[in-house]
Amino acid sequence: MAQTYLHTMFGDGARALQQAAGSRASYARMEAGAGEMDILSDRELDFIAARDSFYMASVSEDGWPYVQHRGGPAGFLRHIAGNRIGFADYRGNRQYLSAANLAADDRVSLFLMDYPNRRRLKLIGHAHGSADPADIAALMAPDYAAEPERAFVIDVIGFDWNCPQHITPRFTEAEVRHATQPLLAELARLRTHIAKLEGDRP
Missing domain, CATH: 1.20.5 (Single alpha-helices involved in coiled-coils or other helix-helix interfaces)
Known part of the structure; x- marks a missing residue:
């Protein structure tokens, strides 16, 4: 578990429950140690590039979590530079829930699934929408028959790989x-x- 992810997601409540469950000592050692740097490596970038869908959570103005499924051709979620990734937002049902949420609170959490190999990558970061034609063009999937309205750009601040337990293989x-x-x-x-x-x- 990378350090920024761990320190961002572990609050006092989680630490108290870990203590009660007997797992706190191992997580405390992880928090105290140098740990992994939260820099997207080739391992994470290759995994991201191979995905044809992911789940993105944002928070409404009233504090409600909203999870949206995003799909497209493999590689539609792209590496831009450093820890920055993004995707073109294609015209859909025009509810604009994610876009509205991010205008008020730019924090997002992404789940990327590899069901056949039972792997899961979790990302957290700050996202913003862009109507800049250059940003949209850079993230458009070639030969994809859909019209983009904006680009979503995400600055990843932390990530975590999960164990395969309870991931049902799907093909x-x-x-x-x-x-x-x-x-x-x-x-x-x-x-x-x-x-x-x-x-x-x-």
């Missing part, structure tokens, strides 16, 4: 097709072979 249609292609090819070969044997019968 896309393309992943299933890739996994079953050798079996389907073998089935086709056997059918051809059987048809030939039957055709050779007197």
Whole structure:
């Protein structure tokens, strides 16, 4: 667990519950140690680039959490520079809940899931929307048939990798097709072979 994520997310309430559960000592050592730097490495950036969806939480003006699913072609969430990532915000239902939330409170939390490999990356940071055509153009997915309204730019301040416990593997249609292609090819070969044997019968 990276240091900024740990110090940002662990409040007194969480520390008290950790103490009661018997896990506080190990987390206290993590807080006291140098730990990991919260700098996105190739490991995190490669994981981000491979995702075709994520969940983003923001907070309403009344303090209610709002979680939105974002999807697009793999790589639509892009690395800009340093710890800055972003994505083009395509026209949708026009509720503008995330955009309104971020105008009042720029804090966000992202969950990025890799269901087949049971991996999860959590990111926290500060986000803002941009209507600058240059920002939008830089984050648009090529050949994606949707119209962007703005760009969302996120300055990541912390992240954490989670263990695979309780992550149910799920697979896309393309992943299933890739996994079953050798079996389907073998089935086709056997059918051809059987048809030939039957055709050779007197």
